[in-house]
Amino acid sequence: MKSAFIILLAALPFAAAAQTTQAELLRRGELTGTRPSARSQARQTAPRPANTASDPVQQHLLQTDVNLAQASADQLPSLYERFIATTRDERRQWTYPQWDAAGQVLARLNQRYEQVRTTLPLEERLRVRSFQGEFHTLRGARQVKDKLD
Numbered sequence: 001m002k003s004a005f006i007i008l009l010a011a012l013p014f015a016a017a018a019q020t021t022q023a024e025l026l027r028r029g030e031l032t033g034t035r036p037s038a039r040s041q042a043r044q045t046a047p048r049p050a051n052t053a054s055d056p057v058q059q060h061l062l063q064t065d066v067n068l069a070q071a072s073a074d075q076l077p078s079l080y081e082r083f084i085a086t087t088r089d090e091r092r093q094w095t096y097p098q099w100d101a102a103g104q105v106l107a108r109l110n111q112r113y114e115q116v117r118t119t120l121p122l123e124e125r126l127r128v129r130s131f132q133g134e135f136h137t138l139r140g141a142r143q144v145k146d147k148l149d
Helices: 002-018 022-028 038-045 056-062 073-093 096-119 122-148
Strands: none
16 A cells, blocks of 8 residues: 555656646647637637548548538537547557547547537537546556656
């Protein structure tokens, strides 16, 4: 019991370094569900490249060929579910560039979610938020594990 406490205590600096601030997540487009600031609304009015389904990483992670810019609100919870299922299955073999690519796919999912979230029932919004949180937890756990190794 005492040795487990010592290990946890030793891991605290690494866990703190792995934490990402809410502002940083908002800047990267990985945290949604909050009210958009004036700055983020200004970014939304700027022209964006279309979220085409030609991205092979996106196709693999979502297990389907879908244009996220045109995905309906009722499609999003199942897309998030497929995304997190693939992440759970493959995370142990992923390198940092693969985690970054998955983070970019999540950011695209989150962009569409932000546009249509008000049309989803509360239960579905909670499911989506839990999937978003799980991804960041898995990513952070991987970073801590690599620091400890």
